[in-house]
Amino acid sequence: RQRPLAWAAPLGLGLAGCAGDTSILDPAGPAARDVALVWWGMLAFFTLVFVALVVLWLYTFRGGSRPERSAEDERRIGRHWILGGGILLPGVTIVVLLAWGVPAGQHMLPLPIGKPPMVIEVVGHQWWWEVRYPDAEGGEVVTANQLVMPVGEPVDFHVTGADVIHAFWIPRLGGKIDMIPGRINRIRLEAEVPGVFGAQCAEFCGAQHANMRLHVEAMPREEVEAWLAARRPEPAPTPEHAEAREHFREHCADCHRVAGVSEGDVGPDLSDIGVRATLGAGVMAMQEGAIADWLRHHQAYKPGNRMPAHDDIDAETLEAIGAWLETLQP
Numbered sequence: 001r002q003r004p005l006a007w008a009a010p011l012g013l014g015l016a017g018c019a020g021d022t023s024i025l026d027p028a029g030p031a032a033r034d035v036a037l038v039w040w041g042m043l044a045f046f047t048l049v050f051v052a053l054v055v056l057w058l059y060t061f062r063g064g065s066r067p068e069r070s071a072e073d074e075r076r077i078g079r080h081w082i083l084g085g086g087i088l089l090p091g092v093t094i095v096v097l098l099a100w101g102v103p104a105g106q107h108m109l110p111l112p113i114g115k116p117p118m119v120i121e122v123v124g125h126q127w128w129w130e131v132r133y134p135d136a137e138g139g140e141v142v143t144a145n146q147l148v149m150p151v152g153e154p155v156d157f158h159v160t161g162a163d164v165i166h167a168f169w170i171p172r173l174g175g176k177i178d179m180i181p182g183r184i185n186r187i188r189l190e191a192e193v194p195g196v197f198g199a200q201c202a203e204f205c206g207a208q209h210a211n212m213r214l215h216v217e218a219m220p221r222e223e224v225e226a227w228l229a230a231r232r233p234e235p236a237p238t239p240e241h242a243e244a245r246e247h248f249r250e251h252c253a254d255c256h257r258v259a260g261v262s263e264g265d266v267g268p269d270l271s272d273i274g275v276r277a278t279l280g281a282g283v284m285a286m287q288e289g290a291i292a293d294w295l296r297h298h299q300a301y302k303p304g305n306r307m308p309a310h311d312d313i314d315a316e317t318l319e320a321i322g323a324w325l326e327t328l329q330p
């Protein structure tokens with residue numbers, strides 16, 4: 001039985017890749033737009049080349065010989081095709097692409113400009129993101145797996161890796177750039193529209209490379225300042241969670257920092273985990289009860305992640321720790 005639209009399925013799947021919060025074909029900043037333009041230009045040009053080749057190929061089926069052409073003529077014509085199609089055309093194509101593509105990368109260079117852009121430091125870990133605002137008023141602000149940036153102005157990202165090489169990539173804004181341990185790489189990106197953008201580690205870094213997603217939010221500068229200010233004062237400990245805090249100090253504090261409670265720096269800073277969009281760097285959506293669920297089953301949700309399984313801690317205790325962490329909302 002014929003299914004007349006069956007051919008459209010792969011096409012639809014292909015086009016579905018053009019939308020979404022990580023599409024390079026839906027640019028939201030100058031650097032990404034230039035790259036997208038080069039991409040469309042290449043697609044158009046190489047479609048032309050493809051069509052021309054198919055036409056030439058069909059032409060060869062025409063059959064028959066040309067008795068009026070001598071062997072010398074044939075050789076000359078062959079040489080012209082090789083010179084034109086094999087050397088001249090690729091040469092011109094490469095020069096044009098370079099002349100177009102190299103300046104497109106300029107936007108991403110952190111060159112000196114009038115007012116120094118905001119600096120955000122991003123550190124890649126297996127398999128999560130550490131995000132630091134070193135110049136925040138009143139002192140550095142640290143968070144994890146979420147990144148807030150001002151809209152309509154360039155931002156300089158200083159990136160590095162804590163363990164292996166990762167890569168920082170916000171497809172709708174431009175990039176990407178390697179995060180190499182022992183080295184700081186810099187890239188300048190700008191979001192021209194407010195909104196949420198997906199980011200993804202773009203260098204294979206181990207078993208959970210795919211589950212290394214970063215939630216990026218662009219908002220007006222004042223809102224970013226307010227967001228940072230809300231994270232400055234250490235929250236006053238809530239009396240109703242005193243017991244959970246004790247459990248946390250016992251089981252979690254060596255690895256995790258919570259402002260005013262613990263100073264661990266092995267795993268993600270949890271000071272504002274209650275307002276994050278996801279858990280486990282994009283593995284599951286944050287919602288009521290999600291943290292306790294994650295604490296119990298994280299090795300099933302994200303196998304091999306660096307946090308040990310908590311089989312030694314009873315469910316009730318994990319429940320209490322999760323309930324308290326959910327209240328950490330600046």
Ligand code: CUA
Nearest residue numbers: 166201205209
């Ligand atoms: Cu980190 Cu791939």
